[in-house]
Amino acid sequence: MASETSSSAPKRSLGGWALIAVPYFWLFLFFLVPFFIVFKISLSQIAVAIPPYFPAFDLGQGLQVLFADLKELSLENYIFLTEDDLYWRSYVSSVTIAAISTFITLLVGYPLAYGMARSPKEWRPTLLMLVILPFWTSFLIRVYAWIGILKNEGLLNQLLLTLGLIDQPLTILNTNIAVYIGIVYSYLPFLVLPLYASLEKLDGTLLEAAEDLGCPPWKAFWKITLPLSIPGIIAGCFLVFIPAVGEFVIPDLLGGSNTLMIGKTLWVEFFNNRDWPVSSAVAVILLLILVIPIVLFQNQQQKMAEREG
Amino acid sequence: MAKKPIGPVRRDYAPWDDPASVPFIEFRNVTKRFGDFTAVNNLSLKIYEREFFALLGGSGCGKTTMMRMLAGFETPTEGEILLDGQSLSGVPPYRRPVNMMFQSYALFPHMNVEANIAFGLKQDDMPKAEIADRVAEMLRLTKLESFAKRKPHQLSGGQRQRVALARSLAKRPKVLLLDEPLGALDRKLREETQFELMNLQEDLKMTFLIVTHDQEEAMTVADRIAVMDAGEIVQVATPGEIYEAPNSKFVADFIGDVNLIEAKVEETSETGTRLQAVHGNYVIDSAQSVSASKGETVWYAIRPEKVRMELGEPSGGDLNSAGAIVWDIAYLGDMSIFHSRIGEASLRSTVANVTRTVERPISWDDKVVLSWDRDAGVILTE
Amino acid sequence: MTRGPSWFNVTSLVLGFSFLYLPILLLVVFSFNESRLVTVWGGFSTKWYAELLRNEQLLDAFWVTIRVAFFSATVATVLGTMAALVLVRSGRFVGRSLFSGMVFAPLVMPEVILGLSLLLLFVAMDQARGFWTVMLAHTTFAMCYVAVVVQSRLVGFDKSIEEAAEDLGCPPVRTFFQITLPIIFPGVIAGWMLAFTLSLDDLVIASFTTGPGATTLPMKIYSQVRLGVTPEINAVCTILVGFVTIGVIAASLATKRQQVKRERDERAAIAGG
Numbered sequence: 001m002a003s004e005t006s007s008s009a010p011k012r013s014l015g016g017w018a019l020i021a022v023p024y025f026w027l028f029l030f031f032l033v034p035f036f037i038v039f040k041i042s043l044s045q046i047a048v049a050i051p052p053y054f055p056a057f058d059l060g061q062g063l064q065v066l067f068a069d070l071k072e073l074s075l076e077n078y079i080f081l082t083e084d085d086l087y088w089r090s091y092v093s094s095v096t097i098a099a100i101s102t103f104i105t106l107l108v109g110y111p112l113a114y115g116m117a118r119s120p121k122e123w124r125p126t127l128l129m130l131v132i133l134p135f136w137t138s139f140l141i142r143v144y145a146w147i148g149i150l151k152n153e154g155l156l157n158q159l160l161l162t163l164g165l166i167d168q169p170l171t172i173l174n175t176n177i178a179v180y181i182g183i184v185y186s187y188l189p190f191l192v193l194p195l196y197a198s199l200e201k202l203d204g205t206l207l208e209a210a211e212d213l214g215c216p217p218w219k220a221f222w223k224i225t226l227p228l229s230i231p232g233i234i235a236g237c238f239l240v241f242i243p244a245v246g247e248f249v250i251p252d253l254l255g256g257s258n259t260l261m262i263g264k265t266l267w268v269e270f271f272n273n274r275d276w277p278v279s280s281a282v283a284v285i286l287l288l289i290l291v292i293p294i295v296l297f298q299n300q301q302q303k304m305a306e307r308e309g
Numbered sequence: 310m311a312k313k314p315i316g317p318v319r320r321d322y323a324p325w326d327d328p329a330s331v332p333f334i335e336f337r338n339v340t341k342r343f344g345d346f347t348a349v350n351n352l353s354l355k356i357y358e359r360e361f362f363a364l365l366g367g368s369g370c371g372k373t374t375m376m377r378m379l380a381g382f383e384t385p386t387e388g389e390i391l392l393d394g395q396s397l398s399g400v401p402p403y404r405r406p407v408n409m410m411f412q413s414y415a416l417f418p419h420m421n422v423e424a425n426i427a428f429g430l431k432q433d434d435m436p437k438a439e440i441a442d443r444v445a446e447m448l449r450l451t452k453l454e455s456f457a458k459r460k461p462h463q464l465s466g467g468q469r470q471r472v473a474l475a476r477s478l479a480k481r482p483k484v485l486l487l488d489e490p491l492g493a494l495d496r497k498l499r500e501e502t503q504f505e506l507m508n509l510q511e512d513l514k515m516t517f518l519i520v521t522h523d524q525e526e527a528m529t530v531a532d533r534i535a536v537m538d539a540g541e542i543v544q545v546a547t548p549g550e551i552y553e554a555p556n557s558k559f560v561a562d563f564i565g566d567v568n569l570i571e572a573k574v575e576e577t578s579e580t581g582t583r584l585q586a587v588h589g590n591y592v593i594d595s596a597q598s599v600s601a602s603k604g605e606t607v608w609y610a611i612r613p614e615k616v617r618m619e620l621g622e623p624s625g626g627d628l629n630s631a632g633a634i635v636w637d638i639a640y641l642g643d644m645s646i647f648h649s650r651i652g653e654a655s656l657r658s659t660v661a662n663v664t665r666t667v668e669r670p671i672s673w674d675d676k677v678v679l680s681w682d683r684d685a686g687v688i689l690t691e
Numbered sequence: 692m693t694r695g696p697s698w699f700n701v702t703s704l705v706l707g708f709s710f711l712y713l714p715i716l717l718l719v720v721f722s723f724n725e726s727r728l729v730t731v732w733g734g735f736s737t738k739w740y741a742e743l744l745r746n747e748q749l750l751d752a753f754w755v756t757i758r759v760a761f762f763s764a765t766v767a768t769v770l771g772t773m774a775a776l777v778l779v780r781s782g783r784f785v786g787r788s789l790f791s792g793m794v795f796a797p798l799v800m801p802e803v804i805l806g807l808s809l810l811l812l813f814v815a816m817d818q819a820r821g822f823w824t825v826m827l828a829h830t831t832f833a834m835c836y837v838a839v840v841v842q843s844r845l846v847g848f849d850k851s852i853e854e855a856a857e858d859l860g861c862p863p864v865r866t867f868f869q870i871t872l873p874i875i876f877p878g879v880i881a882g883w884m885l886a887f888t889l890s891l892d893d894l895v896i897a898s899f900t901t902g903p904g905a906t907t908l909p910m911k912i913y914s915q916v917r918l919g920v921t922p923e924i925n926a927v928c929t930i931l932v933g934f935v936t937i938g939v940i941a942a943s944l945a946t947k948r949q950q951v952k953r954e955r956d957e958r959a960a961i962a963g964g
Contacts, residue, residue, distance in 0.1 A: 015864055020781055020790075023774040023834070027793040030831040034808030037815050051814045112707030115700035127704070129943055134711050136885075136935050138892040140909050140916075141928040145714035148721065148920050155717060188711065239799070246801020248895055253916060263803045270807065270899075280811070283804045294799055298792075382854055402857040415855035419873045429859030463956040480859065 035287070042280035043073040053276050077281035086265065087282065091289065093260040097176065097251075098244035101183035102191075105240050106233065108184055109191040113232075114225075116192070117199035128196070135189045143182050143253050150178050150254070174256035182250040187243070191236035198232025199225070231304055238297040246286060262286050324357040325533060331394070333358040333516055334379065334484060339388035341374050348374040350540040351388070361510050361517045363527035366537035367563075372520045375537075376486050379518070380409045393483060403432070408482035412489040414473040416461040422448075422472050423457045429480045447475040450509070467498050474506075478513070485510075487519040491526060503529045524564050528552070536560050552612075557691050561610040568616070568656050569689075570609040574601045582688060583628075584609055588654035591623075591631040596684045611686030616658035618647060619678050620671060630680040631656070635673055649677060715932060722925035739926040749927065752911040756891055759822065759907060763829035764886035770830065771837025771886070772879055778838065779845040797835040805832055806899030813900065820902030828900040829890040836889060837882035844878030877946070884942065888935055 044053040081087040116127045134142065149155045150173040157169040172178050202225060210220040248263035255261070262282065270279040324330035332355035341349040349371040356362045364372040377383045379390060381402030390397045397405060408429065417425055426447050430440045448454045451471040461469055470490065477485055490506070491499045507530050510517045521527050527534050528548040535545045536559075544556045555561035558569060572584035572593055577600075584593040584607065593609050601607055623632040633649035633656060644661045656679055660671075671677060722740075726733025743749060774794050781787075797805060809828045813820055852874070856866040872879070894909040901907065908927070915924055 013863065016781065019773055020777050020784060023770050023777060023794075023838075024786070024790055026770055026831070026834070027774075027790070030809065030812070030827065031793050031797060034812040037811045038804075038808045041811055108707065108710070111699075111703030115704040115707070118697075118700050119704065125947070129939075130708055131711070133936065133939055134715070136888050136939050137715065137932050138888075138909070138928070138935075140892065140894050140912060141718070141931060142715065144912070144916050144920075144924065144928065145718040147916070148925075149714060149717065151920075185710070185714070188707075192707075242799040243801060246803055248801075248803050249913075263801055266803050266807065267895075276811070279807060283807050286801065287804060290799075290801070294796065297799070298795065380854075380858055382857075401862075402854070403860045403862050405858075407858075409855070409858045411851045411855055413849055413851050415849060415851040417852060417856070417870060428856070428861070432860035459960075460956075462953055463960050465960050468960070476855075476859070 038280045038283055040073070041277055042077055042284050043075065044277045045072070045074075045076065046275050046277050051276070052274055077277050078285075080278065081281055081285065086260075087262075087285075090260045090262045090265040091285065094245050094247075094262040095289070097179060097259075097261060098183070098241050098247075101180050101187075101244055102237050102241045104180060105184045105187055105191050106237060109188055109195060109236065110233075112188075113192045113195040113199055116196050117202070124200070131189050131192050131196070139186060140249060142186055143249055146178070146182055146185065146254060147173060150181070173254060174259075176255065176259055178254035179251050179259055179261075182254040183240070183244050183247065186250065187240040190239040190243075194235040194239065195229065195232040198229045198235075202228055231300070234300055235297070235304075238293060238300070242290060242293050242297065245290060322359070322532065324360070325355070330357060332356060332391075333360070333393060334518070335391040336375070337388050337391065339375075339378065339385045339390060341371070341378060341383060342386045347540050349378070349385075352540070352542055353388075354535060354542060354545070356516065356518065358516055359514055361507070361530055361532045362519070363531035363534045364518070364520045364537060365522070365524060365527040365534050365563075367522060370537040371540040372522075372537050373488065376409070376488055376518065376520045379484070380407055380486055381405050406482055407484040407486055408477040408480055409486040409488060410473050410477040410490050412492060414461075414469050414493075416469060416472055416476070418461055421458050421460050422453060422464070425461070425472055426476045426479050429476065433480070443479055447479050450478070451475040466493055467502075470494060470502065474509075478509075478515075481513075482515070484516045484518055487517060489521055490519065492521075492523075499526070500529075506530055528564075536563060538563075554687055555610065555689070558608055558610070558689050561687075561689065566613050566657065568611050568613060570611065570654070570656070570686075572607055572609050574599075574603050574605045574607060576603065577601060581683070584688070586631070586651075586654075589631050589633075589651035591651075592628055593686075594628040594683055595686065595688055597688050599688050599690065601688075601690055605690075608689045609686050610689050611681060613646065613657040613659045614661075615681055615685040616656065617680050618649070618658045618660065618671065619680075620669060620675060621678050622676055623678050627680070629683065629685075630678060633677050633679050635671060635675045635677055638671075638673065647671065647677075649679060651679075718925055719929045719932065722922060722929040724922055724925075727922060739922045740930075742923055743926055743930075746923070748906075749908070749911055752906050752908045755822065755905055756908040759826050759829060759897075759905075760887045760890035763826045763833055763890045764883050766826075767830045767833035767837050767886040768879060768883040771834040771882055772841050772875075774834060774838040775841035775845055778842055779848075794835050794838050797832045798839065802893070802895035803899075806896040809896065810899040820900060821905040824900045824902065825897050825905055825907065828896050829886075829893060832896065833886035833889050836885050837879075840882040840885060841875060841878045844875045848875065881942070884938065891931070891935075 041053055047053055112131075116124060116131070119127060147154075151157075152169045152171060152173070154173070156172070157166075160166045161169065172181075206224055206228075207217075207220050210224050211217065215223060246263045247261060248267055251259045251261040251264045252267070255264070263286075266279050266282045266286070269275050269282060334354075334356040336352055336354040339349055339352050340347065352371075352375070354375075364375055366372045374383060378385050379392075379397075381397070381400060385398075392405075392407070417428065420428065423444055426444045427440050430443055435443075444457075445454075448457055451474055453468065453471055453475060456464060456468060456472075461472065464472065470493070474490070487506075491502050494502060503526060506517070510530075517530075519527070519530060528551075531548060533545060533547055534551050536543045536551065538559055544551060544560045546554070551560060551564055555564065555567075561567045561569065570593070571587040573587060575583040575585050575592070577583075577598060579598050580596070582595045582597060582599050582601075584595065586593060586609075587606070595609070599607070623630050631651050633651045635647055636650045636655065637648040639646040639648075642662070644659050647658050647660065649656050649658065658679060721732075723735050723737060724731075724733055725736040725738070774790075778791055778794065806828070809824075809831070810820075813824050818824060848871070853866055853870055856870045857863065861869065892909060893907075894913050897907045898910055898913075901910070908931075912924055912927060915921065
């Protein structure tokens with residue numbers, strides 16, 4: 001009797017409004033307002049001043065000054081972004097690296113999630129915890145751990161040299177390959193968890209029915225398991241792809257000087273060049289690029305919630 | 310129709326028949342909409358003090374919404390609800406003198422049985438000693454003395470049900486609301502508990518309102534039943550009347566098993582009505598007078614247990630007597646259900662298996678005569 | 692899906708988990724390395740841990756980080772629990788979709804954007820940067836994670852339990868503290884732990900929003916890592932990893948034990964009832 005028990009918009013008491021108002025106001029002030037400030041500063045110009053941009057907008061100086069300041073805003077920084085190919089190459093390279101890494105993560109994560117879902121029931125909580133545990137350990141530490149493995153005199157090269165598989169140490173650190181490894185490693189739990197959830201829910205009798213109807217197991221996987229796990233695949237891929245595009249730590253520590261990623265470009269622009277207006281413009285464009293997958297992801301999540309609810 | 314008592318009359322208690330009696334709970338033209346969906350449609354209902362009243366209907370008929378409006382969890386879109394002469398509009402659930410026993414029991418999982426029962430009393434700032442007395446009384450009443458210190462998850466389903474009951478009774482509410490209270494119990498326990506509920510209600514002299522989809526449960530416990538469908542009340546009457554004198558095909562069909570015979574009115578007078586069955590050649594003579602014109606199609610509702618069955622062929626011309634061929638037999642142990650064909654139509658009759666062996670058993674394809682008394686069924690026009 | 696584990700499944704599990712755990716394991720092992728060369732084993736030693744205790748800068752940073760994490764996790768838990776209640780319980784209100792967008796967006800937003808935008812806000816507010824700005828920044832993004840954790844707990848919550856409390860005469864606010872909060876408390880605790888570790892872990896947002904005198908441990912580690920891998924950093928990392936691992940395992944063991952006890956009680960109740 002779901003329709004009978006679901007209540008319509010309730011009459012709200014003062015406490016009810018306060019409950020909404022406090023987190024609403026907090027997020028509004030510390031999440032939404034900052035974006036408008038970023039947008040505004042992206043239209044300003046760099047200045048040798050504190051803060052290092054112009055115009056600074058001081059409401060205390062009256063409306064006339066404010067209007068005068070408004071006229072100073074321009075799209076100059078955005079034009080600059082199109083002129084210097086560093087920026088658009090960074091965007092393209094970020095999206096490419098994120099996409100390739102997401103695909104590799106899927107290739108690594110699917111067998112893992114599948115193995116977990118098909119393991120004996122009493123193992124599953126433990127396996128699940130083993131996947132979640134790295135998520136709780138520091139991101140920075142996990143990336144750092146790979147430096148010691150991947151560098152020229154690192155553990156991987158030592159191992160391969162000892163085994164006689166190579167004569168010369170491989171150069172992996174400070175290349176894009178190291179970045180792929182770092183992203184796959186760091187974001188693997190994000191992909192495995194939703195994928196495992198959708199695989200675990202899969203009704204085992206469906207596969208038995210398919211086999212009963214004459215479908216061999218490998219074919220049953222392609223025809224039954226894979227299609228039914230697509231929501232999990234999509235959710236997992238979004239959870240890897242979206243944050244990977246804006247990643248900073250991984251390309252900075254594992255990537256080389258020619259690894260271009262927009263998160264790193266923004267960081268350098270901000271901390272090294274101290275050009276706040278341009279880094280704001282970089283952030284605005286990055287946000288615009290990410291809005292599409294974020295909206296797609298939210299829609300997919302909502303659709304899944306509706307189908308289940 | 311002369312007012313002859315139908316069904317067992319429980320006690321000397323029928324305030325609904327007395328125009329002078331004042332209702333204890335009154336729904337006045339209550340409507341409840343959820344968006345486009347109308348859960349309860351312009352409904353009026355009077356429930357009297359010390360009555361055991363049942364709201365009966367299928368899922369989505371609006372019965373739960375009725376109860377939740379009385380408890381205060383939903384606000385009527387239109388109309389108002391009165392309790393003991395006072396309007397309840399604007400009174401929040403925690404200030405209403407009614408208590409509810411929830412379908413899921415809704416026991417507080419982090420409190421033991423005692424604390425659950427005492428919870429409502431503590432809200433009223435009752436002195437500690439009094440709370441202890443009342444809790445002890447409730448534990449005794451529901452035979453839970455030895456479980457007082459247990460947490461809900463350490464109890465069986467039947468025990469949880471009794472805790473929920475004790476908790477909702479502890480505050481001695483003006484009305485106890487029971488939302489499908491026995492739905493989670495197995496059949497045997499359910500039947501036992503039904504009788505316990507009835508005794509409890511009589512001992513405590515309280516008003517009980519029960520919501521259920523189980524017609525047997527409603528018939529067992531209630532003084533009166535309101536049968537609901539699609540947000541409206543179809544009939545309000547005692548269990549006996551609901552069963553023996555349903556006012557519509559819906560009620561007749563919803564409660565128990567029934568044969569609905571399509572027939573045309575032949576003649577009608579103050580002393581009775583004659584109908585010609587549409588399928589099969591026989592005439593129904595009923596003691597009921599109806600306001601219908603000759604030739605109009607009506608339905609004659611007759612319960613299977615009121616149909617007699619004998620081997621043989623009809624002598625012709627007899628009233629309330631039809632020749633038929635046995636089509637199917639279901640043997641249920643205590644009784645057997647026969648499906649017999651009369652032309653295109655089929656009629657069910659039940660035979661109680663009062664003896665272990667039968668001399669002339671009726672079998673498949675036997676020719677039989679089905680007959681019934683003049684007041685065995687009711688004529689329904691809607 | 693309950694068939695015996697096939698060789699394929701076992702292999703993928705072994706490989707998958709080796710990939711996840713081997714790097715951390717190596718890092719821990721080499722923190723006990725005698726040699727300064729992190730990748731060449733020179734015998735067992737705990738001298739790098741002793742060295743840590745003498746490194747005052749590192750200890751300072753650790754202290755700052757713990758304080759930031761504690762305060763931000765606590766505030767974030769309060770705010771995040773409120774946000775979760777709003778999402779699950781408040782029904783429709785003006786700006787609801789904006790609200791849920793603001794709760795979920797920080798979960799996938801690149802940290803560089805969050806950090807930059809918060810810094811620019813603090814600059815615009817003319818707020819001196821330091822301990823408090825980092826704490827505010829961490830509170831903001833951690834509260835969204837808390838909201839998600841608590842929300843999942845609230846969704847599985849039988850609402851009629853709250854209705855029962857109100858029905859028995861308990862006003863809504865008291866119902867929240869006496870009934871709802873104790874029941875969702877495990878979720879709230881999990882939310883706090885998550886917020887605490889997120890804050891402990893964060894480099895990017897802290898780098899943007901911090902000021903003089905408020906260098907956090909990840910920032911310290913980062914600046915040293917850029918200069919190269921040292922056994923000292925390995926030791927710091929090992930301590931942090933051990934800290935979190937023990938916490939998470941203890942929490943999950945406690946949950947598991949409670950669950951086992953509960954199941955045993957339930958079986959006993961059915962058998963005895």
